[in-house]
Amino acid sequence: MALGPARALGVLSLLAMVGLQVASGLAARPERFTGLIVALLAASAVAFAAGAWGTRRALAAFGAAVLTGYAAEVVGVLTGFPFGEYAYSDVLWPQVGGVPVVVAMAWGGMGLAAYAVAATLFGGWARVCAGAAALTAWDLFLDPQMVRLGLWTWAADDGFYRGIPLSNFAGWLLVSALVMLVVGRVAGDAAPGRGLLAVYTVMAVMETIAFAAVFDPTDPLVAAAGGITMGAFAAPAWRRSWQR
Template identity: 85%
Template structure:
C-alpha cells in the first residue's frame, strides 16, 4: 500500500477512535491509541513526501526534543510554568508519559507541513514557523 494511502487510513482510524472516545465513559482509555495513530499518519505522510528515512529521522528529532522539553518542564517549571502529569497515562519517564513523545513527533511533523505551505524558503525557517 502506498504511504500516502496508509497515512489516510491511519488518519481515518484516529478520527474514528476520537469520536468513540467522546462517547465512552472513560475516554482516557483511547488516548494512547489515538496518539499512536496520529504519529503513524504523520510519519506515513512525511515518508510519502520525503522518503522513509528522512521521515523517521524528522519524527525522532521532534519526539525527542518535545519529550526533553516536557521532562525539563515537569522538573523545573520552565518553560511552561509549574505542571505535572497524573498517573493515568503510563509508562512514564521523568514524570512524563512516554506517549507524549509520540504526540510531539506527530504534531511536529504536522506543524512543519503547515509551515511548508505558508513559509517561504525552507530549512530552519520552516522549523521555526512550525
C-alpha cells in the same frame, strides 16, 4: 492516481484515528483512548512524511521531534521551565522520567504536521516562526482537554485561559520553534505533501466539533479559539498547495 503504500497507510491511520476520536467523545472514560489516538496520529504523520520525503528521512524527522519534545517535558516537569509548574497524573503510561511516552509521540506527530503547514507557506526563519505558532495553536485545544480529563495538572489553576498560565503558551512557542528547526534540518527542501496538511486539518476540525458540540459540558470559547487559530494556518496552506 493510486496511492503508494506509505500514503495508503497514512490515510488508513488517519481514518482510524478519527473513528477513535468519535468513540472517545461518546465514552464514559474518554481518557482510555488517548494513547491509541496519539499512536495513530503519529503513524499517520510518519506515513505521510515517508510518502513525501522517503522513509529514512521521515523516521529521522519524527525521532528528532519526539526527542526534542520529550527533553523539554522532562525539564518542564523537573524545573517548571519553560511551561510553568505542572505534573502528569498516572493515567497515561508508560512514563519515563515522569513524562508519558505518548506525550513525546504527540510532539512528533503534530510537529511534522505543523512543519508541513509552515513549509507550504514559507521558507527560512518565517517557516520556523509559522510552524511554532501553528503547533502552539493546537495547544489551545490540547491543554483544556487534557486537564479536564485529569491527565496533567497545573500547580496554580488561575491561568488566564481555562486555568492554564500564559507561561505555558510561551513555552510551547519556544519548544515548537526548536521542533521546527530539527525537523527542517532533516527534511531539507523536500516538499511536505498534502497528507500532513490533512493531519493538521483533521485535528483542527475534530477538536472544534468536540468542544462545540460533543464534550459535556461543551466549551464554545475553546472551540472558537482553537478552531479559528488552527484554521488560520490550515486554510492558506491548502490554498497554496493547490496553486503549485
